[in-house]
Amino acid sequence: MDATRTTPAPRQHRTAESRPEQARTEEARLEQARVEEARARDRRHVWHTWSPLAADRTALMVSHGAGHRVWDVDGKEYLDAASLNSTCGYARPEVIRAIGEQAARLHHFDLSLAGQEPAGLLAERLASYLPPELSKTLFVNSGSEGFEAALMIASAYWSHLGRPRSRVVGFARGYQGSTLLTRSMSTLPRSRHLLRSPVDATLVELPLLPRELRRPESAPLLLAAFERALYENPEDPPAAVVVEPFLNVGGAIVLPPGFLRGLRELCDATGTLLIVDEVFTAYGRSGRMFASLREDVTPDILVSSKGLSGGYVPIAAVNVQQRVHDTFGEDPVIGGLRYGHTTSGHSVACAAALATLDVVEKDGLVERAERLGGVMLDRLAPLADDEHVVDVRGLGLILVVETASPETAASVVVRAREQGLLLRQAGPSVMAVPPLVIDDEGARAVVDGLAGALADTVA
Known part of the structure; x- marks a missing residue:
C-alpha cells in the first residue's frame, strides 16, 4: 500500500516540471516558424526600395523600437545610427x-x-x-x-x-x-x-x-x-x-x-x-x-x-x-x-x-544635435590618421567617415551591424545619423562601434 501511494508522486512531480518546459519549447518553435514565414512572405511579395534584386533585406527584419534602439525579429538589439527620419526616436x-x-x-x-x-x-x-x-x-x-x-x-x-x-x-x-x-x-x-x-x-x-x-x-x-x-x-x-x-x-x-x-x-x-x-x-x-x-x-x-x-x-x-x-x-x-x-x-x-x-x-533636440554632433566629430577625428580613411567631417548629428573605397565603406557597415550598430553608406563614406534623442552614452557607443568596425575591416 505504501509503495502504491508513493509511486505516482514522482511521476506527478516530473510532469509538473516538464509541462512548462515543453510549453516553452513549443512556443519557441512556433515563434521561429512565424519569423521564418515573415521572412518568406517578404521575399515573395515585397519589392524593396533602392535595393538590388539579389540583396536579401530580410537578413535584418526589424520588429520594434524604443528611443534610439531597435530590435529584430530574433530579439537582437541594435543601436540605430542609420535612420534619416527619426527625430524623437521610436515609440514616443x-x-x-x-x-x-x-x-x-x-x-x-x-x-x-x-x-x-x-x-x-x-x-x-x-x-x-x-x-x-x-x-x-x-x-x-x-x-x-x-x-x-x-x-x-x-x-x-x-x-x-x-x-x-x-x-x-x-x-x-x-x-x-x-x-x-x-x-x-x-x-x-x-x-x-x-x-x-x-x-x-x-x-x-x-x-x-x-x-x-x-x-x-x-x-x-x-x-x-x-x-x-x-x-x-x-x-x-x-x-x-x-x-x-x-x-x-x-x-x-x-x-x-x-x-x-x-x-x-x-x-x-x-x-x-x-x-x-x-x-x-x-x-x-x-x-x-x-x-x-x-x-x-x-x-x-x-x-x-x-x-x-x-x-x-x-x-x-x-x-x-x-x-x-x-x-x-x-x-x-x-x-x-x-x-x-x-x-x-x-x-x-x-x-x-x-x-x-x-x-x-x-527636449531641446536642436541644441542636443549641435552639442553631441560636435562631441562625436571630435572623437571620430583621430580616424583621419588611418591610411584607409580619406576624411572625417560632419554637420550637427550627421557624422561622416570617408574611406578609401565604396567596398571598404560597405564592409564597415556590415561589420557594424554584426556588432549591433546600424550605419549608412554613401559611396565611399560611412554615415552615422542617429535619432536626435540619442543620449551621451549612445553617442559614445556609435563612435566606438564605428571605429571598431573600421579597425576590424582593415585589419
Missing part, C-alpha cells in the same frame, strides 16, 4: 497619442475642398520658425513630391510675371528625389532614367574633392562655378537655383561656410529664385532648426520632410515666400495652384508633426 508616447486622438476625431479631409485645423496649426508653427517672408506652406507627402512642387511653382511664377523661364541650376551630385522631374536634376547613376528629361537643367560639378570643399576658403571657387552656370546663356536666364545644404546621397558632402550666403547674393543679383532642399537637414538634424539659418539665408522656396513627423507618418512641407504665392492669382486656368494630392496636409500626419515638434522644443 506623445506622438503615438497625438496620432490616435486625431485619427479618432478626423483622420483627414481634402484640402482642395475645405480647411481643417491640424494643417493650419502646423503651417502656423512652421512659419514661426522661419523668416517672415516664408509665410505660406504647401503640404505634400514626401520630399520628392515637395521638390517637384517647388520646381513647378518656380516655373509658374515666372510665367505669371509674363517672363517665362524654365532653366534650373543645381549640383550635378545633388539628389532631390525619385520622381521623373526630380531625377532630371542629377547626374548620379542611381538617378538616371530612360525617359526624355522634362527639365532644362544646368548642373554644376564640384570643383574640389569633398575633403577640400568643406573648408571656408573653398566657398569662392564653388560660387564661381555657380556664377558661370547662372550666366551660361544670357538669353535663357534660369528660373531657379537648387541646392541642398548637405549633399546626402551625392557623397555625404559638407559645403563650405559662406557658400549659401554667397549663393543668395548671386540669385538676388540675377533675379533668380533660390530653392533650398532641406528634406534631410531640417528640424534639428543639422544642429539648427533649418540648416539655411546657419548663414541667415532666406530662400524663396524651402522644402522639408524627413524629420517633420519623425518618420511616424509621411508628410512634407513646401514653404514659399508670400510674393511668389501671390502671383498664382494670375494662373490662367483656375487662378491658383494647380498642384496637390488627395492626402496633402493629411490631418493625422499634421498632428504627428505637431507632436514631434513639441518634443523637439521640450
Whole structure:
C-alpha cells in the first residue's frame, strides 16, 4: 500500500516540471516558424526600395523600437545610427497619442475642398520658425513630391510675371528625389532614367574633392562655378537655383561656410529664385532648426520632410515666400495652384508633426544635435590618421567617415551591424545619423562601434 501511494508522486512531480518546459519549447518553435514565414512572405511579395534584386533585406527584419534602439525579429538589439527620419526616436508616447486622438476625431479631409485645423496649426508653427517672408506652406507627402512642387511653382511664377523661364541650376551630385522631374536634376547613376528629361537643367560639378570643399576658403571657387552656370546663356536666364545644404546621397558632402550666403547674393543679383532642399537637414538634424539659418539665408522656396513627423507618418512641407504665392492669382486656368494630392496636409500626419515638434522644443533636440554632433566629430577625428580613411567631417548629428573605397565603406557597415550598430553608406563614406534623442552614452557607443568596425575591416 505504501509503495502504491508513493509511486505516482514522482511521476506527478516530473510532469509538473516538464509541462512548462515543453510549453516553452513549443512556443519557441512556433515563434521561429512565424519569423521564418515573415521572412518568406517578404521575399515573395515585397519589392524593396533602392535595393538590388539579389540583396536579401530580410537578413535584418526589424520588429520594434524604443528611443534610439531597435530590435529584430530574433530579439537582437541594435543601436540605430542609420535612420534619416527619426527625430524623437521610436515609440514616443506623445506622438503615438497625438496620432490616435486625431485619427479618432478626423483622420483627414481634402484640402482642395475645405480647411481643417491640424494643417493650419502646423503651417502656423512652421512659419514661426522661419523668416517672415516664408509665410505660406504647401503640404505634400514626401520630399520628392515637395521638390517637384517647388520646381513647378518656380516655373509658374515666372510665367505669371509674363517672363517665362524654365532653366534650373543645381549640383550635378545633388539628389532631390525619385520622381521623373526630380531625377532630371542629377547626374548620379542611381538617378538616371530612360525617359526624355522634362527639365532644362544646368548642373554644376564640384570643383574640389569633398575633403577640400568643406573648408571656408573653398566657398569662392564653388560660387564661381555657380556664377558661370547662372550666366551660361544670357538669353535663357534660369528660373531657379537648387541646392541642398548637405549633399546626402551625392557623397555625404559638407559645403563650405559662406557658400549659401554667397549663393543668395548671386540669385538676388540675377533675379533668380533660390530653392533650398532641406528634406534631410531640417528640424534639428543639422544642429539648427533649418540648416539655411546657419548663414541667415532666406530662400524663396524651402522644402522639408524627413524629420517633420519623425518618420511616424509621411508628410512634407513646401514653404514659399508670400510674393511668389501671390502671383498664382494670375494662373490662367483656375487662378491658383494647380498642384496637390488627395492626402496633402493629411490631418493625422499634421498632428504627428505637431507632436514631434513639441518634443523637439521640450527636449531641446536642436541644441542636443549641435552639442553631441560636435562631441562625436571630435572623437571620430583621430580616424583621419588611418591610411584607409580619406576624411572625417560632419554637420550637427550627421557624422561622416570617408574611406578609401565604396567596398571598404560597405564592409564597415556590415561589420557594424554584426556588432549591433546600424550605419549608412554613401559611396565611399560611412554615415552615422542617429535619432536626435540619442543620449551621451549612445553617442559614445556609435563612435566606438564605428571605429571598431573600421579597425576590424582593415585589419
